[in-house]
Amino acid sequence: MKEKKDMIILGIESSCDETSASIVKNGTEEIATVISSQIDIHKDYGGVVPEIASRHHVKNITIVLEECLEKANMTMDEIDAIAITYGPGLIGSLLIGLEAAKTLAYLYQKPLIPVHHIAGHIYANSLVRPFKFPLLALVVSGGHTELIEMTDHYKFKKLGGTLDDAIGECYDKVARVIGLEYPGGPKLDKLAKNGKPTYKLPIPLHDDSYNFSFSGLKSAVINLAHNEEQREHELNKENLAASFQKVAVESVISKTRKAIEENKIKYLIVAGGVAANQILRKEIENLGEEMNVEVSIPPMKYCTDNATMIAAAGYYAYLDGRTADLSLNSTSTATLK
């Protein structure tokens, strides 16, 4: 057998408020990663401000790239290909990573690999252990809530997704109602631990599809808080957090269960920032045991946006023959194909 040459990929991610670069070997071995987060900047505005995010990406991009190469003790000449998040995300943010990636691909004559942000989140798991097919990926983040079936590497089939807000977005908005500072999702998760699900909230989109809906749940929480205030009842924040978490997670679990059953899934992976949620992690693990399905949830550092997952996905995209020329553009709404 011919000896396979190692493939070193530089990944770049700038779809929201993190500027990140990472060098990954063969899609599985992380060599170095640098993430510059803007959370502290956007906190003051109660959410990510697109124009401010773009401004910081352009400030950070070469610094992040330089630090990443230094950390890896490598030069651009040692890189075999460049993987870039082309979408979906904030267009102004995406464009900075894209132009940087295209410029490097041209100057060093390296293949340019376009990576869908969700493919990145899914392939964060390949940094932990190899995939087994058929596989179900539950993607839960501030921008996405999707169930994706994979029959092989880079063979994606979207089973369902949110019809309105993403689950992470809903978490952050409910957290704001409770008075938690942005990003409130993780704080809400913590708060819920001390509460009991005493408030009655509707289970969102309790139907026969693989889809989700979170805007109704968000409104229900806002109305409930408002009504309690009008009746001069003191809002029990811990209990409200616990009540919200219970139905939000239940909605995700029930659709995931249905997808596993109906598609004879043997391997379940969870990806995206909300995969850091403690209750969701626990419920997913229980579901795996109950249905005899192997579960993979990446460590926290791979759950939030990072370029490691983009470089990992880039490797499999490259094997699938997915490269782009220098006219590659960013897109705020891209379908995973």
Add this chain to the structure above:
Amino acid sequence: MILYIDTSSNYLYAGIVKEGKLQAEIKKEYGHQLSQEALPEIVSMFESTRIVPKDITKIIVVNGPGSFTGIRIGITIAKVYAWSLNIPITTITSLEAMAITSKNDLIRVPIIDARRGYCYATIVDENDNFILEPAYITYENLKKELEEIKNYKIITNDQDKVEVTAKTWESYNPDIVKIVDKYKNKEELNPHAVNPNYLKLTEAEESRNSC
């Protein structure tokens, strides 16, 4: 061998200048496709010559003011280029490039419309000194600045939007050789520190500051 890049408007302007002679240039209107086309256009500009990227000894990039997204595209290409190949880089404002292009027979007033009664403008005298430094300014205040000046010319590609009057109007079509000549010895910057000069805060910052 100097590379010039300006993506601050709807146009892509780029050129390669060697010892005061233009080797190749691009002047094309793009608008929304700029992000897609800027780099391929720069690549074909190189390919139309025998020059390769590492032959470049200095990059001059327009850092604004103008289209926020546009500026970021040119700046990102230029700073990544300069950083990775270790090439000296410097910046020029779009307004200065406009002033340099125009003959210095009169006081020059380059203007870029910024909507809602505002513009980006500068006032430059015959000796290239600023009477007004590049600014984000209301047309009303620009009018006040121009009251004392007897004769001046406006340089703009937004003639139908500009709310000040002048006897002489010029549209802008960059003289890349002239701009490069003027800026070729300008102090070089650390590529990490090459950033857009928006001259304007984001709306979110403005409304927070006014609270």
